Amino acid sequence: MAEKTVCHLRVEAPKIAQKAQPGQFVVLRVNETGERVPLTMGGTDPAAGTIDLIFQVVGKSTALMRTLNVGDSIQDIIGPLGKPTHIEKIGKVICVGGGTGVAVMYPITKAYKEAGNHVTAIIGARTKDLLILEDEMKAASHDLRVTTDDGSYGVHGFVTDVLRKILDEQKDVKLIVGIGPVPMMKFLCKLTKEYGVKTMVSLNPIMVDATGMCGACRVTVGGKTKFCCVDGPEFDGHEVDYDELVKRQRAYLTEEKVSMEEFKAAGR
Amino acid sequence: MPEQEPKVRARNFDEVPFGYTPELAQLESSRCLQCKKPKCMEGCPVEIDIPAFVKLISEGDYKSAALKLKERNALPAVCGRVCPQEDQCEKLCIVGKKDQPVAVGRLERFAADWERTKGEVTLPEKAPATGKKVAVVGSGPAGLTVAGDLILKGHDVTIFEALHKPGGVLIYGIPEFRLPKAIVQSEVNYLERLGVKVECNCVIGRIDTVDELLREYHAVFLGLGAGLPQFLNIPGENYCGIYSANEYLTRSNLMKAYLFPKYDTPIARGKNVAVFGAGNVAMDSARTALRLGADTVRIIYRRSRDEMPARIEEVHHAEEEGVQFYLLTAPVRFLGDDNGWVTGVECLRMELGEPDESGRRRPVPIKGSEFQLECDMAVVAIGAGPNPLLPTQTPGLELNKRGYIVADLETGKSTKPKTWAGGDIVTGSATVILAMGAGRKAANSIHEYLTS
Numbered sequence: 001m002a003e004k005t006v007c008h009l010r011v012e013a014p015k016i017a018q019k020a021q022p023g024q025f026v027v028l029r030v031n032e033t034g035e036r037v038p039l040t041m042g043g044t045d046p047a048a049g050t051i052d053l054i055f056q057v058v059g060k061s062t063a064l065m066r067t068l069n070v071g072d073s074i075q076d077i078i079g080p081l082g083k084p085t086h087i088e089k090i091g092k093v094i095c096v097g098g099g100t101g102v103a104v105m106y107p108i109t110k111a112y113k114e115a116g117n118h119v120t121a122i123i124g125a126r127t128k129d130l131l132i133l134e135d136e137m138k139a140a141s142h143d144l145r146v147t148t149d150d151g152s153y154g155v156h157g158f159v160t161d162v163l164r165k166i167l168d169e170q171k172d173v174k175l176i177v178g179i180g181p182v183p184m185m186k187f188l189c190k191l192t193k194e195y196g197v198k199t200m201v202s203l204n205p206i207m208v209d210a211t212g213m214c215g216a217c218r219v220t221v222g223g224k225t226k227f228c229c230v231d232g233p234e235f236d237g238h239e240v241d242y243d244e245l246v247k248r249q250r251a252y253l254t255e256e257k258v259s260m261e262e263f264k265a266a267g268r
Numbered sequence: 269m270p271e272q273e274p275k276v277r278a279r280n281f282d283e284v285p286f287g288y289t290p291e292l293a294q295l296e297s298s299r300c301l302q303c304k305k306p307k308c309m310e311g312c313p314v315e316i317d318i319p320a321f322v323k324l325i326s327e328g329d330y331k332s333a334a335l336k337l338k339e340r341n342a343l344p345a346v347c348g349r350v351c352p353q354e355d356q357c358e359k360l361c362i363v364g365k366k367d368q369p370v371a372v373g374r375l376e377r378f379a380a381d382w383e384r385t386k387g388e389v390t391l392p393e394k395a396p397a398t399g400k401k402v403a404v405v406g407s408g409p410a411g412l413t414v415a416g417d418l419i420l421k422g423h424d425v426t427i428f429e430a431l432h433k434p435g436g437v438l439i440y441g442i443p444e445f446r447l448p449k450a451i452v453q454s455e456v457n458y459l460e461r462l463g464v465k466v467e468c469n470c471v472i473g474r475i476d477t478v479d480e481l482l483r484e485y486h487a488v489f490l491g492l493g494a495g496l497p498q499f500l501n502i503p504g505e506n507y508c509g510i511y512s513a514n515e516y517l518t519r520s521n522l523m524k525a526y527l528f529p530k531y532d533t534p535i536a537r538g539k540n541v542a543v544f545g546a547g548n549v550a551m552d553s554a555r556t557a558l559r560l561g562a563d564t565v566r567i568i569y570r571r572s573r574d575e576m577p578a579r580i581e582e583v584h585h586a587e588e589e590g591v592q593f594y595l596l597t598a599p600v601r602f603l604g605d606d607n608g609w610v611t612g613v614e615c616l617r618m619e620l621g622e623p624d625e626s627g628r629r630r631p632v633p634i635k636g637s638e639f640q641l642e643c644d645m646a647v648v649a650i651g652a653g654p655n656p657l658l659p660t661q662t663p664g665l666e667l668n669k670r671g672y673i674v675a676d677l678e679t680g681k682s683t684k685p686k687t688w689a690g691g692d693i694v695t696g697s698a699t700v701i702l703a704m705g706a707g708r709k710a711a712n713s714i715h716e717y718l719t720s
Contacts, residue, residue, distance in 0.1 A: 019475055029432060035523065035532040036432075061532060076432040078469040208523070208533075211430050211471055212655050213495035214515035218506060225499070225506065230657055244506055247608030251508040255534035262529050 005057050006100060006130060007066045008042075014049030016079045022107035023085030023202065023234055026051065027210045029076040030064050037061045038081070038207045038229075042103030042133070051079075054103035054132055060259040081210050082233045085200075089116040090174045094166065095141065096122045096159050096188060098180020099130060104202060105179045106133050110140040112177075118142055122162050124180075128153035159184065160191050167195045175200070178237060182246050189237035201237035203228050205248055220244050269374055274588035278558045281444045281526055284585060288378040290330075297326035299363060300370045307360040308372060313705030314413075316340045318357060318372055325375055334383035335390060337376060342416035342459070343409065343704065345384060345451045346438060348377025351701045352579050384454055391461060395422035400718040403428060403485040405472045405658070408436020409700045410491035410691030412455070413707030414714070415464045421715050425463070426485075428470040433522065436493055438700065440522040441514075443552050445559070449521070473658035478665070478687060487686050487714050490673060491707065494692035495655035500544060500648055504602030507610040509536050513549045513649035520556050538645025541565045542613055544599060545649035546576040547697075551583060553647040554591045565591045566641065570598040570618050570631040596620070598631060600638065602646065612642045652697050659693075672696060680710030688714055 016026060025040040042054040057063050068074070085108050093112045097105035102123045113119045121141035125131045126149045138144045145162045146154030155162055159180075167173060176199040178188040185201045192199040205217040205228050212230035219228050222239035226232065270286045271277075277284050288296065300322045308318045317336060324333035337344040353359075353373035361369035383389055400423045404411045407429040415425045433439050435452040460466060472481065481488050497512030499505055511519075516535070519525040525535035541557040543550050546569035557565045567586070569576065572595050576583060587593070596618045603612040617637035620629035654671040664684040666674040673682055673689040680688040690706030692698055 015475060033524075033531045035534075076469050078430070078432070078471060080474055081471065208515055208518055209431065211474075211495075212657055213497065213652075214518055215497045215499065215512040216515045220506060225501075244608065248506065248508055250607070251536070252534045255528065259529050259532060259534075 006132060007055055007057055007062065008132075009053045009065060009068065010050050011053060011074060011077065012049055013051050013077050013079070016077065017044045017049050017051050018046045020044045020051065020080040021084035022087065022111045023104065024080040024082045025104070025210075025233065026053070026077055026079030027081060027207070028053075028074050028078070030061065030068070031075050034064070034075065035061055036076075036208060036210065037065075038204075038210055040104035040202070040233075041080070041107065043107050043136075052103070054100055056100045059256045060263045063260070063263060078210070081229060083231070085111065085177075085234060087111045087115050091117060092120070092170065092173045092175075093117045094120045094122065094163065094173055094176045096163060096176060096178040096180070097137070098124050098159055098178075098184040099126070100132065101180030101184070101202070102132050102137065105177070106136050106140060108177060108179075109137060113140055113142070120166060121145070122147065122159045122166075124148065124159035124162075126150065160188055163188065164191060167192070167197065173197050177201075182242055182249070185237060185240075186242035189240070193238050199237035200234050201240060202233045203235060203240065203245060204233070205245060206251065219248075269371070274585075274590070277445070278555070278589035281559055283445055283448060285374075287381055288374055290328075290382075293325050293330075293375060293378045294328065296371050297322045297375055300326070301362060303362055307362060308357040308370075311356040311358075311360045313356070313701045314340050314708055316376075321379060322370065322372070322375055325379060330379055330382045331386075331388070331390075333379040335392075337379055338392065341376075341704070342413050343455050343700075344376050345380035346409070346447060346455060347701055347704070348373055348375075348380055349447050349451075350442060350699075352699060354580065356701070384451070389458060392420060394420050394462065397424070398422040398718065400424065400487075401426070401485045402714060402718075403481045403488045404491065405478075405481075405488065406430075406436055406491035406493060406691075406693075407434035407456070407466060407468075408491055408493050408691065408703060409438065410493075410703040410707040410710075411436065411489065412459065413704040414489045414491065414690075414711045416459055416462070417708060417711035418714060419459065419462045419464050421711075423715070423718060426465040426467060428472050428481075429466065429468045430471045431522065432468050434466050434468060436491070440518045441549065441552070443517065443521055443556050444526075445555070446552065471657070473661045478658070478662045478684070482686055486718055487688065489680070489707075489710055489714065490658070490682070490687065490689040490693060491691045491703070492655060492658060492673075492689075492693040494652040494697040496653040496671075497648070498651045498653055500599055500650065502599055502601050504604055504610070505648075507602055507604035508608050509538065509610040509645045510602060511536070511645075511647050513545070513553050513647050514652060516553055516647045517549070517556065520560070526556075526560060535560065536645050537561045538643070539563050540643050540645070542568055542599075542641060542643040542646045543649055544568050544646065545651070546571070546578055547649065547651070548578045548582050549652075550647075550649035551578045551586045551591075553649045554586055555589060557645070557647070558589055558591065562645075566594050566643075567591055568594045568597050568599060568613075568615065568641075570596065571628060572596055572620060575628045594641075596631070598633065603640070610643060610646055612640050613646065614638055614640050652692075654693055662687075670696075677706075678709060679713035680706060681713060686717075
């Protein structure tokens with residue numbers, strides 16, 4: 001795992017660990033001045049009472065989380081939130097994870113396999129250091145393919161390149177689940193639409209309360225406005241307006257920069 | 269009542285009215301005629317003994333006045349600030365027939381603040397422990413009232429709140445300059461000192477269902493509020509910079525985005541802001557936008573001044589601070605730039621026709637009257653409905669057509685056994701004091717059930 005950009009926190013949250021299902025997320029606030037940050041769970045251990053959060057450090061809140069050590073506390077944690085992934089036995093399923101999207105993809109992949117599906121997993125990252133959960137994904141699937149954009153590990157290329165090959169070879173894939181950066185999900189769905197295979201994605205808009213009371217996370221799916229926090233986070237990937245989602249995700253770029261500069265200036 | 273100057277206060281988040289001095293309070297309270305048949309009490313949803321507490325103030329016994337208030341009202345510092353007294357107690361005041369009514373609200377605020385700032389809050393005696401446990405879902409005014417009443421009757425009470433701080437609309441909806449959050453926290457602390465347990469970060473409907481709660485608790489009260497934002501459903505509503513009032517106010521009030529970057533949550537600081545709606549929430553949003561640095565803030569409302577639902581006092585404060593009012597105007601679509609940011613709104617002029625089902629005259633578009641208004645930020649404050657998260661996950665809980673919980677208005681009983689409900693989740697968006705009144709009735713009904 002990349003030393004400074006991808007972070008893995010194991011948090012003691014017994015009640016959430018007990019109740020969480022694949023695909024769900026939590027919201028946390030590190031301290032009193034912190035914002036509410038939604039993060040998908042990359043796995044839970046109900047017996048130990050812990051949940052796993054794996055994320056990329058992209059701004060002040062995630063940078064602050066990276067400074068947490070074993071024994072530190074997170075002031076507020078709320079969950080499990082969102083609708084759980086709908087798991088059923090349907091036959092052949094392909095689970096595609098990009099970057100830190102693999103974190104939430106892991107419990108979902110495991111669940112599809114445990115439900116009796118034949119699961120192929122494709123995980124990709126920009127470079128070897130950003131790949132996560134390779135061993136776990138191997139154990140959670142019947143067939144694992146790994147890609148890196150720069151060819152430093154596995155197949156040199158995008159997850160969509162490998163997916164296209166598989167879809168050319170196998171005509172009986174029933175469902176594809178794709179989770180990763182928005183452009184990845186957008187192009188993945190463009191591809192799977194060509195092949196006519198149902199595709200579910202997990203969206204990651206900005207959120208505030210994450211319980212459906214503010215509308216910050218609104219996304220357009222099939223021409224209708226949905227709240228990602230309660231109607232999602234998973235939606236039919238062929239129906240999502242990805243361009244709108246990207247624009248809305250960029251709404252606070254200026255403020256994010258200010259926060260990060262202040263954080264760095266404070267010597268953290 | 270002495271107030272901050274409009275131009276000054278429109279740029280800070282401090283309270284607008286300074287509050288009575290003891291001298292002003294004594295003067296005002298001695299205007300009360302101590303009517304034998306107090307009309308004012310008939311207007312109070314929680315039946316405060318108004319003449320009694322007013323008399324105590326006129327006698328200089330502020331401590332007893334506060335105690336008298338607390339006999340019927342768990343949150344007097346809140347109500348003294350946000351109740352629409354002009355439609356309730358003060359409207360019926362006999363003195364008000366010939367002169368200004370006795371300022372009941374300001375006197376309530378005075379007594380409650382005096383007690384709080386003197387630091388000697390007396391705890392009333394509790395009844396002996398009954399061994400019964402009650403779960404209250406939601407820490408807004410309804411839930412806080414149910415908790416406050418039942419704890420005094422000897423029951424074990426736990427409040428479950430979805431957000432990370434308690435208070436519900438008191439903490440996320442009403443701005444700091446109308447209701448300081450320290451006061452809300454102080455009222456909740458009072459309940460905790462009485463023995464009420466408050467568990468934040470618990471989303472009932474996700475972490476636990478109502479049925480799971482009923483395995484551990486003898487009764488459940490649902491005070492979920494009106495937590496579903498209503499949007500205009502016009503083209504362009506998903507441009508960046510367009511907020512539901514819930515989001516805008518939650519960022520500012522709960523997350524303290526007005527203190528960014530000291531507090532991490534950002535909020536758009538539009539220079540030219542359009543606020544849709546004309547209720548108290550719209551006034552709060554408009555006044556918040558001014559305080560966040562807007563040069564121009566416009567309230568855009570499809571009916572006329574007479575139909576505006578906001579408290580006259582709030583409209584007055586907004587106007588003094590420089591909010592502009594575009595009445596008989598309705599939005600048609602939003603305009604935006606290539607980055608997805610709102611740049612303006614196309615509007616249509618309206619005229620008033622026959623009354624609709626709300627009893628107010630229906631706005632009718634004037635054909636061909638389209639015009640555009642520039643704006644770099646917009647807040648949609650046209651109402652809030654029931655958040656379906658919990659109601660739709662609770663078997664046996666009947667909902668009406670619009671998703672509100674069906675409950676007896678006198679007892680708060682829902683169709684689900686051992687489950688009561690009150691406040692906005694039953695009636696639709698109303699007021700803090702009406703939610704408290706509903707909480708009072710439900711607490712009485714729950715107590716009767718638990719002790720029968």
